[in-house]
């Protein structure tokens with residue numbers, strides 16, 4: 635396929651034709667959280683429910699699993715062993731072996747906080763993923779992939795990466811000077827669809843740029859919400875580029891609408907979760 639030089643703009647019209655109509659809603663498994671950042675996996679999990687997960691499973695450090703279950707009664711929660719650092723331990727793979735192969739889409743990374751434990755965990759988890767299930771990698775899962783690129787081999791062609799600029803730097807092992815070329819390089823290097831700050835790149839050269847969005851989206855937890863939005867869409871349609879463009883657009887539209895109302899607060903991430911359904915309704919009916 636001829637490589638695009640200029641990204642195609644993401645528009646509501648383009649996306650509306652893409653919105654996955656079939657309501658087959660699968661199971662989304664979110665793996666994340668830690669002693670230090672227990673809420674990240676919750677933000678991703680609720681976001682996945684908002685965009686399409688029929689069944690949500692959240693796997694996180696044992697000490698927080700009960701609280702998650704109360705916060706999201708619709709979800710199944712899995713308690714995972716912790717490493718001494720408080721991060722989810724690589725031994726969590728023993729517990730997750732019962733869940734990973736059955737998930738229609740997976741989101742791994744939000745709230746994981748130790749790159750060595752995360753890399754060792756991914757090394758065992760990714761080969762377990764069902765052959766046609768896509769995987770969203772975010773946060774420390776991206777740092778792990780950046781330092782050990784071969785971790786992605788078992789799911790090559792089935793990954794969506796949602797890096798921020800720091801994570802993109804690890805994935806490239808270089809400075810990020812512009813989002814278009816960085817997204818394109820990461821997509822080619824890791825054979826993955828990438829959503830980097832509103833630029834979506836596919837390994838086959840397709841490229842989109844979303845002019846929506848707002849600086850206010852750069853706030854704690856916002857990336858966890860984005861990763862969950864992608865995971866929920868992937869439970870409805872295995873089209874990686876669709877999920878990355880749609881999730882990014884909904885995330886950006888919600889942020890653009892919220893910031894004037896809420897200001898640049900540090901609680902935008904949870905407000906995004908409540909804004910998403912309204913944005914989806916609007917996009918469908920435009």
Ligand SMILES: NC(=O)C1=CN([C@@H]2O[C@H](COP(=O)(O)OP(=O)(O)OC[C@H]3O[C@@H](n4cnc5c(N)ncnc54)[C@H](O)[C@@H]3O)[C@@H](O)[C@H]2O)[C@@H](O)CC1
Pocket residue numbers: 671673674743744745746747749772773774775776777778780781800801804854855856857858
């Ligand atoms: N208040 C916070 O700091 C929050 C942090 N969150 C989560 O907490 C975790 C840590 O986030 P921070 O922003 O503090 O992370 P850092 O600012 O320490 O690092 C940012 C990213 O760089 C990469 N990285 C850092 N050190 C690395 C290393 N030694 N080798 C390879 N890659 C490395 C990781 O992918 C990491 O996600 C992430 O899972 C993130 O999702 C968010 O969920 C929300 C709240």
Ligand SMILES: Nc1ncnc2c1ncn2[C@@H]1O[C@H](COP(=O)(O)OP(=O)(O)O)[C@@H](O)[C@H]1O
Pocket residue numbers: 796797798799830831832846847848849850851852853854855856857858860882886
């Ligand atoms: N200035 C911006 N314009 C548009 N989108 C943004 C902007 N800042 C952040 N975002 C979006 O929000 C996401 C999360 O931002 P980030 O600062 O990485 O939050 P987190 O620390 O939770 O990962 C980014 O991946 C990007 O999609």
